[in-house]
Amino acid sequence: MNAVDTNILVRLLTADDARQFAAAEAIFRSRVWLAKTVLLESAWVLGKAYGFDDKTIAQAFRQLLNLSSVSMEDRESVLTALGLVDEGLEFADALHLGSSPQNATFVSFDRKLIQRAKRAGVANAKSADDTAVTGR
Numbered sequence: 001m002n003a004v005d006t007n008i009l010v011r012l013l014t015a016d017d018a019r020q021f022a023a024a025e026a027i028f029r030s031r032v033w034l035a036k037t038v039l040l041e042s043a044w045v046l047g048k049a050y051g052f053d054d055k056t057i058a059q060a061f062r063q064l065l066n067l068s069s070v071s072m073e074d075r076e077s078v079l080t081a082l083g084l085v086d087e088g089l090e091f092a093d094a095l096h097l098g099s100s101p102q103n104a105t106f107v108s109f110d111r112k113l114i115q116r117a118k119r120a121g122v123a124n125a126k127s128a129d130d131t132a133v134t135g136r
Contacts, residue, residue, distance in 0.1 A: 001031040001071070006041040009034070013042070013060050014050055033071045034064070036078060036095065043091040058085040074099065087120030089113075097122055 011017060012024040039061060046052040062082055064070055072078055080098035085091055093113050100106045107128040108114055117125035
């Protein structure tokens with residue numbers, strides 16, 4: 001099994017270097033393990049350097065997770081995050097929310113994130129300003 005770095009995943013998804021794309025494809029023909037941090041960094045690179053939008057990134061990640069050769073760290077949290085992307089959240093924010101324990105309240109000073117999370121059905125998201133005032 002190979003645990004891959006961000007640059008391997010980005011090469012596979014962008015095919016912007018023929019030699020490295022071929023090598024990345026060969027690696028993904030064997031068993032591969034993906035860390036959540038690799039997905040997080042890959043999403044950032046794909047968005048900032050390549051102009052991919054979050055929904056395109058989420059679709060690419062779903063296709064990867066459907067490969068029988070790919071194992072994923074905390075698969076359920078990642079799948080939850082991908083569902084939240086479908087509801088309008090950015091991948092990084094969605095991964096933070098999806099990785100939080102179900103019995104924890106997710107707090108942020110980013111009120112827009114909290115609003116988007118609530119619209120997406122995340123009940124345990126609160127503004128840190130509100131939490132600090134109420135103590136809950």
